[in-house]
Every structure is written in structure tokens, then in C-alpha cells.
Amino acid sequence: MSILNLDITKDRCPMTFVKTKLKLEELEPGDTLEILLTAGEPLNNVPRTATEQGYTVLETTLVKENIYKVVIRK
């Protein structure tokens, strides 16, 4: 099981999910992706869209002010 990392804290919708999606495509089923994103729109939308597209959101944790880590499994 491998883990990939992605920082989309500087991106805006929809590039946040575009980059997430492209990374998720690199994964094998069972692999996980750790994403750093900001609160607000990215935190609201990226995990939701990933869930809609059949991925599993494992955890969401506050890393530092306004920045969250979201872990998604393929």
C-alpha cells in the first residue's frame, strides 16, 4: 500500500479537485492519498466530490491554522 501526497493549499476550485483527481488516478485500489488543503471551499468540496466518485475519505485533521489534511483511499 503506498501513500501519495498532494498540496493544493494554493489552488482554487475547480483546480483543487482536478489535481486531486489526477493524483487519485495514479493510485492502485487500496492506496491512500494525503491532501493538504485550506478550510472553506476546498475542505467543503474536495472530500465530498471524492466520495461521490467512489473514493473513501478516511480522515480530516487540522494541521495548522486554516490548513487541513484529508486522507482519501482509492
Add this chain to the structure above:
Amino acid sequence: MALTDSQIERYSRHIILKEVGGKGQQKLLASRVLIIGAGGLGAPVALYLAAAGIGTIGIADADNVDLSNLQRQVIHFTPDIGKPKVDSAREKIQAINPDVQVRCYHEWINAANIMGIIGEYDFVVDATDNFAAKFLINDACILAGKPYSHGGILQFVGQTITVLPGESTCYRCIFPTPPPKDAIPTCSQAGVIGVLPGVIGSIQATEAIKFLLGKGELLAGRLLMYDALKMKFRDVAINRNPNCPLCGEHPTITEARDELDLLTVCDLEQ
């Protein structure tokens, strides 16, 4: 080959679709579609396939742009009058999307050249305006096993069907022989409301993209008819015809041939 940053941005609205993604977009970029006819139907087909990032677009038409084309052939602009339609189309395609490689065939498609040309492509779009070409394209695509989209328009009505050779209904399953000459509209009857090819051509482009992605349900075995005056769509399921002279149980058509006595639509008489 990985997508570049600018490709990721250009195709972002495709990439976020579950049915496309980066992989689907790369499939499109590696795909080759031939559009036969750079007129009313060919215009939206070419524009949308170019925007979608179809890697290679072939476009075949022997005609030059005429002032009377501009009411519906939206890929051609007023300064293009007199220019070969394939050249005018290529300029617009490349302006929309430099990722696309354009191959122009400045000639009429006929029995002698069609097999060689369609062999280079994954999918063919019939965007022609006459029965001779429609039967020829159908025959050649069936014989070559090449999936294609049929489209036709007249006045306020249009129709389209997607043909998967050997799997789904072909044009000759529905119309085994061309219509009698006196049933073909004459020039004075062949008016067309300008937006009509936009609707039918956009559907044909959609079918090409879905076929290349391998997603969704194709318009195969169903003839879709559109009436712009009544603003109604209707689709009729049509099974394969076991007596089809082309793809039936005992085919009598075994090679592409020209239907020379059908070349009666105005544009072809020029």
C-alpha cells in the same frame, strides 16, 4: 505521456468528470476522428472535437466557402469566402486548440479513396449533405468495421444514428437502397434552418467522444429524430435487418461503390 500544466487547465472540466478524468482525456488526445463534410454538420463537430482535444482530426471536403454557407456553417467566417473549406476549418481548429493535429482532404470522398482514408481513423462522422455520400460512407464503414455517426438535416428536421459495424443497425438496414431520384429534394426544397446542424452535429460530436471514452450508452440501434418546429425529439429502436444487402445474412454489397445518379443536391452540382 503526462498532461502538461496547460493541458490540465484546458481540460479541467473534463478531468473532474468521473467518466473522463485524466486518463479519459489522454485517450481523447490519442484518438483520431475523420469528419466527412466541412459544412453545416461538420462545423460544430469539428469545433467541439477540437475543443475536446481529439488528438487528430481529419476533415474532408472539396468545396470552397460560399457566402450562402455562412448562415449555418459556423466554422467559416466572412473573410473565408472563396477559401477551401478544409483550410478554413483547419485554421479555426488550430486557433481553438493547438493540441490538435489536422489532416485535410481537399477532395470529394468516393469509392476509390474512402477505404484508404477511413483506415487511418478510430471513428468517422458523416457530415455530408447528399445520399450518394451517405450510402458510400455507410458501406465503407461497415466493410472496414469502422464505427461512425450518421447525421442528416433538411428544413426543420434532423436525424442521427450511431453505427457499430456488425453489432448495431446500419443505414442500409433502415434504407436498403437509395431513394428514387424524384424523391430527393431539389435545390428549391433544400432549405435548412441555420441552427439545425448545430443540434444534430453537437449530438454527433457527443457520440464520437463517448465512443472514444468507452462511456455511456451510444445511439446505436436507435434512430434519433429532431423536429425543430415542434421542438420534439423522438427515438425509434430499429433492429438489424437480416436482409440488409450490406450487413445482413447474405450480403450483396461487398465493396464500396459510388451511387453516381444520386449526386443531385445543389452543392454538388457546382
